[in-house]
Amino acid sequence: MIKDELLRSMNEAIVAGDKAAAVALAADAVRSGADLLEVIEKGFVTGLQKVGELWEQGDYFLPELISSAEAMKVAMAVLEPELNRKKIEARTGGKVVIGTVEGDIHDIGKNLVASMLQAGGFEVFDLGADVKLERFVEKAEAVGARIICLSALLTTTMTNQKRLIGLLRDRGLRDKYKVLVGGAPASRKWADEIGADGYAENAVAAVKLVRTIAGRD
Amino acid sequence: MIETKRPKLELLGGEFVERIVDEGLTLLETQGVMIENAEALRLLGDAGAVVDRASQRARLGRKLVEGCLASTPSTITLYDRSGEKAFAVGGDEVHFDPGSAAVTLLDHDTQEERKATTADLVDFYKLVETLEHIHFQSTGLISSDVPAEVSDCYRLYLGLCLSSKPFVTGTFRVEGFRPMKDFLVAVRGGERELRLKPLAIFDACPSPPLKWSNLTAQSLLDAARAGIPSELISMGLTGATSPVTIAGTLVQHVAENLCGLAICQVASQGAPVIFGGSPSSFDMRKGTTPMGAIETIMIDSAYAQIGKFLKLPTHAYMGLSDAKVNDPQAGFETAMGAVLGALSGINVISGPGMLDFESSQSLEKLVIDDGICAMVYRLLAGIAQRDDPIALDVFEGFTPDMTFLSHPHTRQWYRKEHILAGLVDRDPYEAWVAAGRTSIVDKAHADVRRRLGKYDAPPLADPVRKEIDKIMAAYARSSGVGRLPVWEL
Numbered sequence: 001m002i003k004d005e006l007l008r009s010m011n012e013a014i015v016a017g018d019k020a021a022a023v024a025l026a027a028d029a030v031r032s033g034a035d036l037l038e039v040i041e042k043g044f045v046t047g048l049q050k051v052g053e054l055w056e057q058g059d060y061f062l063p064e065l066i067s068s069a070e071a072m073k074v075a076m077a078v079l080e081p082e083l084n085r086k087k088i089e090a091r092t093g094g095k096v097v098i099g100t101v102e103g104d105i106h107d108i109g110k111n112l113v114a115s116m117l118q119a120g121g122f123e124v125f126d127l128g129a130d131v132k133l134e135r136f137v138e139k140a141e142a143v144g145a146r147i148i149c150l151s152a153l154l155t156t157t158m159t160n161q162k163r164l165i166g167l168l169r170d171r172g173l174r175d176k177y178k179v180l181v182g183g184a185p186a187s188r189k190w191a192d193e194i195g196a197d198g199y200a201e202n203a204v205a206a207v208k209l210v211r212t213i214a215g216r217d
Numbered sequence: 218m219i220e221t222k223r224p225k226l227e228l229l230g231g232e233f234v235e236r237i238v239d240e241g242l243t244l245l246e247t248q249g250v251m252i253e254n255a256e257a258l259r260l261l262g263d264a265g266a267v268v269d270r271a272s273q274r275a276r277l278g279r280k281l282v283e284g285c286l287a288s289t290p291s292t293i294t295l296y297d298r299s300g301e302k303a304f305a306v307g308g309d310e311v312h313f314d315p316g317s318a319a320v321t322l323l324d325h326d327t328q329e330e331r332k333a334t335t336a337d338l339v340d341f342y343k344l345v346e347t348l349e350h351i352h353f354q355s356t357g358l359i360s361s362d363v364p365a366e367v368s369d370c371y372r373l374y375l376g377l378c379l380s381s382k383p384f385v386t387g388t389f390r391v392e393g394f395r396p397m398k399d400f401l402v403a404v405r406g407g408e409r410e411l412r413l414k415p416l417a418i419f420d421a422c423p424s425p426p427l428k429w430s431n432l433t434a435q436s437l438l439d440a441a442r443a444g445i446p447s448e449l450i451s452m453g454l455t456g457a458t459s460p461v462t463i464a465g466t467l468v469q470h471v472a473e474n475l476c477g478l479a480i481c482q483v484a485s486q487g488a489p490v491i492f493g494g495s496p497s498s499f500d501m502r503k504g505t506t507p508m509g510a511i512e513t514i515m516i517d518s519a520y521a522q523i524g525k526f527l528k529l530p531t532h533a534y535m536g537l538s539d540a541k542v543n544d545p546q547a548g549f550e551t552a553m554g555a556v557l558g559a560l561s562g563i564n565v566i567s568g569p570g571m572l573d574f575e576s577s578q579s580l581e582k583l584v585i586d587d588g589i590c591a592m593v594y595r596l597l598a599g600i601a602q603r604d605d606p607i608a609l610d611v612f613e614g615f616t617p618d619m620t621f622l623s624h625p626h627t628r629q630w631y632r633k634e635h636i637l638a639g640l641v642d643r644d645p646y647e648a649w650v651a652a653g654r655t656s657i658v659d660k661a662h663a664d665v666r667r668r669l670g671k672y673d674a675p676p677l678a679d680p681v682r683k684e685i686d687k688i689m690a691a692y693a694r695s696s697g698v699g700r701l702p703v704w705e706l
Contacts, residue, residue: 061501063456105424108457109504155320155332155576156365184505202504 014047017067026078072119095145099127101160106153226560241471249276254434285482309562314353316571323579332361335702350590369393381675387420412444425458441488492524493532509550536568581661
């Protein structure tokens with residue numbers, strides 16, 4: 001049983017986006033032989049949930065969101081090797097391939113979604129920006145991811161989201177993957193129009209969506 | 218007569234300007250800039266920059282940059298299509314052009330944005346041709362009915378057929394430069410003639426932070442060699458792709474633009490360059506780039522002030538709005554930007570007509586914004602003494618029941634002193650009701666139709682027209698494009 005105050009400190013480190021504190025607390029937890037899954041679920045993850053609430057309330061904005069996601073990432077980076085050593089599965093969310101479609105170099109939003117997904121317990125394969133459509137399929141096949149997230153910021157590149165779905169269909173792979181779309185020109189209507197499995201307007205909504213979709217599997 | 222004061226806005230004190238420039242130069246020296254163009258890197262290296270070819274990074278020393286600044290002209294003269302009308306781009310001369318490269322048009326009837334077509338672009342050019350207070354055209358819309366391979370040069374071709382005003386434009390592909398330059402050379406009658414009388418400005422944007430892409434660096438090289446002015450459009454987004462503080466973004470702006478200027482100068486010493494931009498305050502909630510934000514406007518005014526300190530012509534994206542329709546937000550964001558931009562003495566102000574984060578154009582807004590520009594020019598003209606004595610003669614033989622309406626002084630001065638209302642509503646309430654309670658947007662719509670009806674194509678010599686038709690057709694063919702849209706003069 002981990003002390004409540006320790007769990008609270010972990011929560012606060014995430015809420016404050018304090019990377020140094022998050023790392024220190026994670027290292028302490030490993031050193032003291034604490035139950036790492038409890039550390040994650042009752043300590044750090046609760047901080048992330050609080051961050052989500054603060055965003056919804058309009059108290060937290062993008063800088064806070066990304067700092068908190070980064071703090072979570074560094075805490076997990078300390079905990080993961082230990083979990084692997086003990087053969088405990090930490091990333092229970094599932095595997096996600098994400099990237100900005102080819103022809104488009106915009107990645108701020110995509111990076112935020114990737115960070116938040118990673119912070120939220122998903123194993124994220126971020127292919128970067130200007131990603132050739134075949135690469136999304138190749139990567140998903142190679143790592144066994146079930147969810148592909150596509151970002152596009154330009155009205156001229158968003159058609160690549162439609163093309164990727166077409167590509168999957170052509171290869172008889174459409175039903176194997178859930179394709180989620182995002183980016184400024186995208187919308188629920190657009191997602192429906194191109195036959196995508198979902199759309200999210202911002203990073204917090206994206207994590208919720210991925211959780212829901214992954215949960216259905 | 219007492220000299221008329223030109224109203225002016227300066228947000229930065231002298232020391233602050235120097236400090237920002239100093240840090241910008243230090244940034245160029247220490248961190249350098251990524252340049253994804255081998256030739257630009259080579260030329261900078263030959264000129265003394267420290268170049269790491271593997272990482273495509275160039276560090277520019279102060280001496281190199283200062284030398285480049287010294288050889289850049291502080292004013293550019295742009296000419297209209299006929300070559301007869303000249304526009305000074307420098308000092309505190311202010312010229313507006315419509316915000317460029319929009320992909321949609323706000324349809325007045327549906328109040329929805331729709332993809333722009335060639336027919337829309339034709340109307341756009343015709344309308345802007347008639348707008349008195351918008352001195353330059355821009356290739357403001359991208360035709361969705363033209364393949365991407367030719368869309369950059371097609372919009373310039375169309376514009377040159379329809380309008381006599383100078384153009385603000387740019388390339389979407391490296392290959393686009395050649396035909397676009399060929400159009401301009403054909404209109405002028407020769408490369409030397411084009412160099413002597415520039416007709417178009419080519420915009421080029423570095424990729425924040427601190428990078429010039431292959432496409433944009435190539436545009437700088439090509440334009441410099443052709444004597445075509447390059448407009449450097451640094452576009453940091455505060456806290457996202459540039460430092461979150463306004464001052465911090467200004468430092469990056471200086472570094473990115475001066476690197477671009479250096480590329481132009483090492484390609485062709487003396488090349489005309491405009492210190493411009495399209496930076497923005499980044500919205501930390503929506504992740505969008507509000508061009509109408511007051512902080513955006515402040516960044517623009519400040520970097521232009523720095524551009525003037527560096528003795529360069531200046532440009533900014535101001536006089537536009539992030540609203541999606543012609544509502545109060547569209548009005549106040551545009552007006553604030555236009556006024557503050559003009560008071561800042563910015564030479565080329567890109568914005569009129571534009572909505573929705575630089576992605577949409579509205580013909581109605583163009584007309585309304587032309588009215589804003591009219592007010593701006595009146596403001597810039599300041600308060601003149603007009604008469605000596607100012608007013609004492611008018612009061613000669615004063616009696617309490619004297620009126621000014623019939624006074625010769627009034628008749629002499631009223632038209633010079635007060636501009637016409639244009640579309641602005643000045644009716645008494647009942648008259649406004651009786652006239653149908655028309656909003657300015659609806660009035661603008663009627664005005665658009667009236668202007669398009671009255672449009673008369675400025676004459677273009679037959680051989681010139683045939684030449685540019687030929688160039689366009691050849692380029693389309695070589696790009697594998699079948700048919701181009703049919704349209705009418």
